[in-house]
Amino acid sequence: MMGGSVMRGLTAFLAGCVFGVGMALSGMTNPQRVLGFFDVLGGWDPTLAFVMGGAMVPMLIAWRIRARMTESVLGAPLPGPASETVDARLLGGAAAFGVGWGIVGLCPGAVAPALSYGGWPVALFFAAMLVGMGLARGLDARRAATA
């Protein structure tokens, strides 16, 4: 039986394909383009602004459509209201992420498709990123245990 769960899995895979092709085409899997955008003191490369601007258009529309839906097309619950908590954890994490992003120029969204053609340096970055995610979760667990 083609249950809703199978259809949702296939749709997720297809959405991932579109994401991967978009990332590859956008140039954002090339760290030099990303670093070029942030290098305001060097030869500024505005490509990243086109990518983010372009990516926000379908999502602006999608949030408007979502407001009129009670469940997803394939019957899953829709995301609830956004959290509005701006705290030290959010800002500290974001600040750290930027420092890491500025060193090599790879972010989590770009690294997945880049794994397919970026060779060992991308694989090494990805492995270190997973270790970092695990470390942060470990710190959380320890804090929760002592609290």
Added chain:
Amino acid sequence: MDPAWTNGLIGGLLIGSAAAIHMLFNGRIAGMTGMIASALRLVGGERDEGARLSAAFIAGAIGAAAGLTLAVGAPEIVVTRAPWALILSGLIVGVGVTFSNGCTSGHGVVGMSRFSKRSIAATLTFMATTAITVAVIRHGLGITL
């Protein structure tokens, strides 16, 4: 218009469309930080639907990029080969996005387009520290990575 900008715009529209499909059809936020963390639950033996859908999305992203490479060749990618930089950068990114609960895709694209204060604050913060880091490394220390 520079062809890189056109490709960026079309690529961005595809990235946003992928996120829109994932939300409207599956009810899920296409933020890579959350999806990687969620897919990793499968490794821990949890097989909830969120974890499976995240894994399917990531598999699609990797698979489509591999298919594209086989079909028309790999896109240009120039990444540093300095192991210290790759390890340091990966570790800091991994810790950072876990605490901020999102990265460029989740906060920058999905969250900002719903005008979430949290996502706007996170995005402005990481954009600023990225620019500062690039300035310090390239122009302060004079290192080319």
